[in-house]
Amino acid sequence: xxxxxxxxxxxxxxxxxxxxxxxxxxxxxxxxxxxxxxxxxxxxxxxxxxxxxxxxxxxxxxxxxxxxxxxxxxxxxxxxxxxxxxxxxxxxxxxxxxxxxxxxxxxxxxxxxxxxxxxxxxxxxxxxxxxxxxxxxxxxxxxxxxxxxxxxxxxxxxxxxxxxxxxxxxxxxxxxxxxxxxxxxxxxxxxxxxxxxxxxxxxxxxxxxxxxxxxxxxxxxxxxxxxxxxxxxxxxxxxxxxxxxxxxxxxxxxxxxxxxxxxxxxxx
Numbered sequence: 001x002x003x004x005x006x007x008x009x010x011x012x013x014x015x016x017x018x019x020x021x022x023x024x025x026x027x028x029x030x031x032x033x034x035x036x037x038x039x040x041x042x043x044x045x046x047x048x049x050x051x052x053x054x055x056x057x058x059x060x061x062x063x064x065x066x067x068x069x070x071x072x073x074x075x076x077x078x079x080x081x082x083x084x085x086x087x088x089x090x091x092x093x094x095x096x097x098x099x100x101x102x103x104x105x106x107x108x109x110x111x112x113x114x115x116x117x118x119x120x121x122x123x124x125x126x127x128x129x130x131x132x133x134x135x136x137x138x139x140x141x142x143x144x145x146x147x148x149x150x151x152x153x154x155x156x157x158x159x160x161x162x163x164x165x166x167x168x169x170x171x172x173x174x175x176x177x178x179x180x181x182x183x184x185x186x187x188x189x190x191x192x193x194x195x196x197x198x199x200x201x202x203x204x205x206x207x208x209x210x211x212x213x214x215x216x217x218x219x220x221x222x223x224x225x226x227x228x229x230x231x232x233x234x235x236x237x238x239x240x241x242x243x244x245x246x247x248x249x250x251x252x253x254x255x256x257x258x259x260x261x262x263x264x265x266x267x268x
Contacts, residue, residue: 002083005072006132006149009065010091010125016061017118026050044206045171052167054114058121058160062153069153072146079142085133088126095123113207114163121156128152173203176210179239187234188214193222194231195251202241211243217251224248 028047035042102116128148135144166177175181179202188197200214212235218227228246235241 002080002087002133003077004079004084004129004132004145005065005068006125006129006145007084007087009061009068009149009153010088010122010129012064013061013125014091014122016057017122021115021118041205044209047206048167048170051114051163052171054118055160055164055167058117058156059164062156062160065149065153069146069150072149073143076142076146079136079145081133081137084145085130085137088129088133091126092123092130095119095126099123117156117159117163120159121152124152124155170204170206173201175202176204179210179241184212184235184239187238188216188231191227191231191234193219193227195219199247205243209243210239210241211245212241213245213247215247215249217249220250222250 030043030046033043098119099116102112102119105112128151132145132148135141169177181200181202184202185197185200188194188200194216196217198215198217200212202210202212204210216227216231218224228248231246232244235244
């Protein structure tokens, strides 16, 4: 109707987000299902998969907008700035409401962060389209439509890349970015009666849920229940890790050796 690339891109973006947010809701529903004998962690990882897919969709869409913006710069078309401004303003109001509703929860949930990024992308898209409409109305600079579409796509791609990177880190069971593995190791070693540790691993199950496994070699005669309790308390209090698997091993004269396929704490 308005012959505006910014408005068309914003419309496609919002249509894509309808599917993406539906995927988010589906993932949340699956994540609430209880664990089974086949899936002992339940369906938490579906949330991470949904976040990964959302990031991919955002990136692909933004690249499409950039390509079309480049074509429009070389072949400018006339634009109905009044229709562009009115429709973009309505979209802006809707996206402001959605962004407000999702803002708080996205800080602690990777999947909802993906949904929030979608909405923010829509919000910025509507804002850019509105800005383009106003500028074209008063200046007739039709190239602004393509320029703003190009700039806003770069912003969306940056956010999408961070989402994809975080999702991949979780799927590969990498150490959470906010946890220093060396600090975890030192905290455990400083516990009284702990001689050494090996096979230390820290990973993320899903947003806000982290796990750790470790083998703790302790002095002979030390009370394992008391030592286990102290190690759990130290790790939980300092690093917020609640899902802990700790193997207690009495110290022997010969060095405790890790299985060749394992990664010990020094290699990590």
